[in-house]
Amino acid sequence: MQHGEGRIAGAADIGGTNTRVGLIREDGKIVRIEKFPTPVSGNAEDIPLAIARALMDIAGDIPLAGLGIAAAGPLNIREGILDHPPNIPFDFVPIVAPLKEATNLPVIFQNDCRAAVLGEVCAGGARGYETVVYITISTGIGGGICTNGKVITGRGGNAGEIGHFPVDTTYNLTCTCGLSGHWEGYASGRGIPFFFREWCTAHDLPCIYSTTPEILRFSATDPRYAGFRDALAQVNGRGLSSVIVAYDPDCIILDGTVIQRNPDLLDQALVYTDRYLDLPPCIFSPLNGDAPLIGAAMAVFHPKMI
Template sequence: MQSGEGKIAGAADVGGTNTRVGLVREDGKIIRIEKFPTPVQGKPGDIPLAIASTLLEIADGIPLAGLGVAAAGPINAREGYLDHPPNIPFNIVPITAPLKEAIRLPVTFRNDCRAAVLGEICAGGARGYDNVVYITISTGIGGGVFTNGRVITGRGGNAGEIGHFPVDTTYNLPCTCGLYGHWEGYASGRGIPIFFREWCTVHDLPCAEMTTPGILRLTAEDIRYSGFRDALAKVNGRGLSTVIAAYDPECIILDGTVIQSNPDLLDQALMCTDRYLDLPVCLLSPLNGDAPLIGAAMTVFHPEMI
């Protein structure tokens, strides 16, 4: 470690497809990173073992302050395990205990969006704000809430599941959780094609062809219907309105492949938000998708915030 760089922590961001493990400085700078397919073909314990072996390899003797792990929920932060994750084919995935045993360092474990809001507070677009909501709109929709010095975690670490806010009763589309009318079921990367197909059906308009049963091919040209853009904007506006009314943030940071690739969706949604409370600052994350990984490291450096 060079003089002036500060401490270094290990960080892991566990996804259903890939897992990233990195070394992150106290100022949020990622200095090393490795990505590998999340091992889902064997046993649940293969996941923490892969994280540990990768961390030890990339650290290569560098002293670490600890390891922070972020993962899409549901999680049990208190007991340290993933609890029936929808994108990983195991009921329970132990995280904290096997990692502590393997690396002999302190280990923190948080939902990826709860970690991400801390990443934005410490090293991203939310620096200087005391009340922040982080929203990711990608394959799913998730959120993290920071208020007055702490991340809101709830009983088991799952507070801020904004993707499951109800936003519609007209189309009553199913969500991945099995219930209906939730934001994620309409405006996520998984939900938009389904919403589009249903909207076209209701309005008796031609729709993109199905490539395989249950999967819709959706292109930018297919969303040429301004009416569908309006419908999607209204749904996103309802989601943002609920976030604003629930948490009264100074700043909302938006992230994820859907919103980062289509920034106009934010402008359209803001036109459809309620004005019961003043609009906060709303902006796209400047961290290039690394907010969960950086935030995982920040849970090591700033345990008082979690």
């Protein structure tokens, strides 16, 4: 036993702006955590080396069961690399090989949303449910699916890219992937300002709000812009409808800054969610934004689930 409270794993959650490294117990409790800016001004190899240094700093002489890594895709699980990540300015970022060499630990590499659903199933709001979909609505929109104790990963670890479900043919907004009409291009933190601007133009209204927090705050109180809230609710309803008919979940876990800070967006979206299948419970994540980090560690303890 380690620290008298069970095994401990290292974990990292790599973001375009910040990376978090933590020590996580087998029950999902966070022992220690360190956050630092993701190094993007030098070489791609600086990212895994910074993770290794931070892990060694916070672990000290604590023996670790392994190291789990969560990162926004696209991933190439077979090669253990980030493959042309849109939020990190390198074509390829080697992850698994340099971390194995630097830490001498087994390394398990996952998409951040696939890690998050594992965190929710093992230690969060999805415990006790058989088929779970995790949805994050934050800077982007992503998803993770776990059914019968197994996370759906797909060919290269990128299954569940629900942010690229088509939800609109009226405005045809361009998504970050370059295609149009995708959920992420409308309802993510990055997409909402573009959607708002196009909606204002279509309705001959001044686009007086520019950031997602402003738009969501004032569109809830300014009657001139109430129609935008309704348009956003329709888009979110279509996204949720697609998730439900695609996966028939017992539970949907919602996470991410946009939806967590604006919980009324869920109630509004549910008005436009199809009832072709029964609506499952929709639960806000109780893990305070740490689901990907916790799930990265859970993959070390439960490798058969991925």
